[in-house]
Amino acid sequence: MAQMNMIQAINSALDVMLERDQNVVVMGQDVGYFGGVFRCTDGLQARHGEHRVLDSPISEGGIVATAIGMGVNGLRPVAEIQFADYIYPGFDQIASELARIRYRSDATFTAPVTIRSPCGGGIRGGQTHSQSPEGIFAHVSGIKTVMPSNPYDAKGLLISAIESNDPVVFFEPKRIYNGPFDGDPEKPAQSWASHAKGEVPEDYYSLPLDQAEVIKEGDEITIVTYGTLVHVALATAELLGVNAEVIDVRTLMPLDVMTLQKSVEKTGRCLVAHEATRFCGYGAELVASIQQACFWHLEAPIERVTGWDTPYPHAFEWSYFPGQKRMAAGIRRVMEAG
Amino acid sequence: MSAQPKIHIPHPTARPGEAPDFSYLKLSDAGSVERPPTDAALQDMEHLAFDLVRVLDDEFEAQGQWNPELGKDELLEALKLMTLVRAYDDRMLRMQRQGKITFYMQCLGEEATSIGPGMALRDSDMCFPHYRQQALYLMRGTGLLNMMCHCLSNTRDFCRGRQMPVFYQHAEGNVFTISGNLTTQYPQAVGWAMAAAIKGSDDIAASWIGDGSTAEADFHQALTFAAVYQAPVILNVVNNQWAISTFQAFAGGELRPFAARGPGYGIPGLRVDGNDLLATYAATQWAAERARNGGGPTLIEFVTYRGGAHSTSDDPSRYRPKDEWSAFPLGDPMVRLKGHLERLGHWSEQEQEDLEAEMKQHVTDTWKEACSYGTMTEGPFLDPHEMFEDLFEEMPQHLKEQQAEMLALEEK
Ligand SMILES: Cc1ncc(C[n+]2csc(CCOP(=O)(O)OP(=O)(O)O)c2C)c(N)n1
Ligand SMILES: [Mg+2]
Numbered sequence: 027m028a029q030m031n032m033i034q035a036i037n038s039a040l041d042v043m044l045e046r047d048q049n050v051v052v053m054g055q056d057v058g059y060f061g062g063v064f065r066c067t068d069g070l071q072a073r074h075g076e077h078r079v080l081d082s083p084i085s086e087g088g089i090v091a092t093a094i095g096m097g098v099n100g101l102r103p104v105a106e107i108q109f110a111d112y113i114y115p116g117f118d119q120i121a122s123e124l125a126r127i128r129y130r131s132d133a134t135f136t137a138p139v140t141i142r143s144p145c146g147g148g149i150r151g152g153q154t155h156s157q158s159p160e161g162i163f164a165h166v167s168g169i170k171t172v173m174p175s176n177p178y179d180a181k182g183l184l185i186s187a188i189e190s191n192d193p194v195v196f197f198e199p200k201r202i203y204n205g206p207f208d209g210d211p212e213k214p215a216q217s218w219a220s221h222a223k224g225e226v227p228e229d230y231y232s233l234p235l236d237q238a239e240v241i242k243e244g245d246e247i248t249i250v251t252y253g254t255l256v257h258v259a260l261a262t263a264e265l266l267g268v269n270a271e272v273i274d275v276r277t278l279m280p281l282d283v284m285t286l287q288k289s290v291e292k293t294g295r296c297l298v299a300h301e302a303t304r305f306c307g308y309g310a311e312l313v314a315s316i317q318q319a320c321f322w323h324l325e326a327p328i329e330r331v332t333g334w335d336t337p338y339p340h341a342f343e344w345s346y347f348p349g350q351k352r353m354a355a356g357i358r359r360v361m362e363a364g
Numbered sequence: 365m366s367a368q369p370k371i372h373i374p375h376p377t378a379r380p381g382e383a384p385d386f387s388y389l390k391l392s393d394a395g396s397v398e399r400p401p402t403d404a405a406l407q408d409m410e411h412l413a414f415d416l417v418r419v420l421d422d423e424f425e426a427q428g429q430w431n432p433e434l435g436k437d438e439l440l441e442a443l444k445l446m447t448l449v450r451a452y453d454d455r456m457l458r459m460q461r462q463g464k465i466t467f468y469m470q471c472l473g474e475e476a477t478s479i480g481p482g483m484a485l486r487d488s489d490m491c492f493p494h495y496r497q498q499a500l501y502l503m504r505g506t507g508l509l510n511m512m513c514h515c516l517s518n519t520r521d522f523c524r525g526r527q528m529p530v531f532y533q534h535a536e537g538n539v540f541t542i543s544g545n546l547t548t549q550y551p552q553a554v555g556w557a558m559a560a561a562i563k564g565s566d567d568i569a570a571s572w573i574g575d576g577s578t579a580e581a582d583f584h585q586a587l588t589f590a591a592v593y594q595a596p597v598i599l600n601v602v603n604n605q606w607a608i609s610t611f612q613a614f615a616g617g618e619l620r621p622f623a624a625r626g627p628g629y630g631i632p633g634l635r636v637d638g639n640d641l642l643a644t645y646a647a648t649q650w651a652a653e654r655a656r657n658g659g660g661p662t663l664i665e666f667v668t669y670r671g672g673a674h675s676t677s678d679d680p681s682r683y684r685p686k687d688e689w690s691a692f693p694l695g696d697p698m699v700r701l702k703g704h705l706e707r708l709g710h711w712s713e714q715e716q717e718d719l720e721a722e723m724k725q726h727v728t729d730t731w732k733e734a735c736s737y738g739t740m741t742e743g744p745f746l747d748p749h750e751m752f753e754d755l756f757e758e759m760p761q762h763l764k765e766q767q768a769e770m771l772a773l774e775e776k
Pocket of ligand 1: 055084086108112115496544545546573574575576577578604606607608670674
């Protein structure tokens with residue numbers, strides 16, 4: 027075991043897979059010689075060669091499209107989109123092509139492409155370096171959508187994503203790259219060094235792409251969340267003295283409804299939380315699935331805590347980010363109802 | 365797989381610790397390139413995409429047909445702007461390091477790629493810049509104070525805290541709002557130009573992107589539409605040799621100059637010394653005349669060098685030689701313009717020193733004033749409830765509810 031932050035864990039996953047499988051290639055803007063603007067690919071080109079860790083032209087459409095072509099021709103590309111906010115020029119290639127190649131060809135052609143991209147706010151990035159577009163991708167039939175909340179999961183899930191013969195879009199909440207973030211920007215930054223989930227095996231391991239994880243057991247309320255908000259939920263429940271069961275969805279598509287159902291049947295109360303905008307957000311799917319599975323067990327309406335339905339404004343980052351205050355209000359609404 | 369794959373991986377000519385090498389840059393002598401009439405046929409000027417239009421020679425003397433014959437006042441105005449932009453960049457970089465602003469991008473070494481074109485355009489021509497054209501905003505009357513207030517996201521910020529620093533806008537001065545998403549504005553400029561033509565106006569549009577940004581599909585869409593409709597637009601590529609850590613060869617600049625993309629689409633391409641203010645002015649003047657007379661679009665590549673880091677988040681010593689800029693064969697645009705003015709007897713070292721001191725003072729004073737409208741840490745602050753405004757002309761119900769939710773939470 028080694029102690030790793032999320033960047034190192036992702037780097038390690040890529041390193042392990044480049045080593046294990048000669049068909050794996052890594053590509054993206056600034057990922058080669060430089061090692062990525064967040065350093066996730068640091069050292070990989072030097073270790074695995076220029077033909078396997080490729081710098082790409084600044085064309086997200088081109089990156090996704092060439093990754094598809096490589097995938098069709100037997101490689102297993104892992105493409106980085108520098109910021110999730112810049113994924114849209116590649117969206118047509120993802121939604122119309124990558125997601126449907128297997129289906130439209132009756133599984134004659136497949137492209138096992140993984141697309142990694144840092145997402146989320148909290149680094150003063152304003153409206154073009156803060157977005158959480160996971161809901162848009164989870165909505166497209168034919169791709170798996172993943173978002174880890176810690177180094178251990180990041181590595182295990184990324185390895186599974188790379189090994190998956192289905193395309194995977196893998197979002198990395200950049201605010202927690204270097205340490206868990208409980209939603210309070212005034213607190214000194216924490217690191218993963220002393221965190222249990224910062225303990226990461228150096229070798230190969232994988233985690234299933236269809237299982238949510240109960241991060242903390244509890245019996246008063248179920249908080250269903252993922253990404254950075256996992257840490258906000260844990261901290262807020264503790265602060266309120268509420269015995270919450272906190273579930274990290276991890277793989278948004280496919281969704282592990284069973285784990286959610288078991289928990290909500292036990293607690294009878296549920297809060298869904300994500301950083302992304304609310305309207306037609308991924309939380310709507312969570313709420314619908316949970317209420318359908320657990321309607322007769324619910325003691326209160328399921329509530330949502332989300333980002334506001336606006337772009338992420340630079341000056342109001344902490345008014346936008348659904349931090350502890352909004353999480354607490356959400357928990358209270360659910361606890362006090364009924 | 366074979367041991368030596370047959371795909372080509374571009375490399376910069378020098379990495380950290382190695383000697384800078386610009387032998388890949390094809391140069392023409394100042395004054396050596398002919399200036400064709402603006403209604404010349406494309407096939408007669410395709411070579412302009414491969415030559416390098418230069419006016420100022422190594423002795424800072426203006427040479428040849430492209431000399432725009434600028435007067436003393438215009439030359440001095442350009443030099444003052446350059447000096448101001450440098451003083452502004454320098455101050456803002458330091459303020460970022462001190463944590464007063466969250467982010468900054470300088471244009472060190474590339475000033476002439478905005479100032480020359482800005483001077484050669486009409487005020488009613490519309491500009492669609494990318495993020496390194498701060499000089500354009502200064503020229504179009506945005507005002508130093510307003511630009512600083514924007515970078516501070518304070519109560520005087522023209523976009524009310526919604527954008528990161530350096531994403532300026534200035535509607536009154538006909539400069540568009542900057543997007544963080546590369547190249548998106550390029551085809552938009554073409555659309556603006558088409559609209560001008562449809563409306564019967566002779567205003568034109570100009571847009572700027574970097575070398576790296578030419579790889580985006582939007583670049584090709586812009587050129588296609590511009591060519592098809594012969595839109596009155598000037599499409600500038602600021603080739604500063606780097607796109608963050610990637611050398612311009614990664615956008616395809618190794619095999620053909622970016623200017624040569626133009627003729628492929630049926631658009632004249634000019635390859636221009638981007639560090640020569642007289643050349644950047646002259647090229648824009650030529651393209652503007654062409655566009656205004658119904659001659660259609662021009663693609664201009666300004667060959668220059670990114671003198672500083674990509675942004676305050678970047679450390680270029682990781683990927684390029686530290687002394688690369690000083691070895692750049694086209695020099696420093698400010699040194700060259702100043703040299704030219706000195707050569708003409710209009711300027712002296714002393715006057716330059718005084719000007720720099722004056723600009724520095726002006727920037728310092730303006731910064732103080734800007735901070736009085738609030739900083740990131742000290743008020744007055746913008747009202748966060750405003751974040752719900754302007755998304756739509758009229759606020760829909762769900763946003764009203766979210767705004768009320770935010771207010772209610774604050775009262776608790
Ligand atoms: C669509 C999109 N992809 C990626 C980025 C991230 N990014 C910002 S600047 C930049 C490099 C741009 O290089 P270039 O076009 O040469 O302009 P320069 O910075 O050199 O002026 C990149 C990759 C972005 N802003 N938008
Ligand atoms: Mg560049």
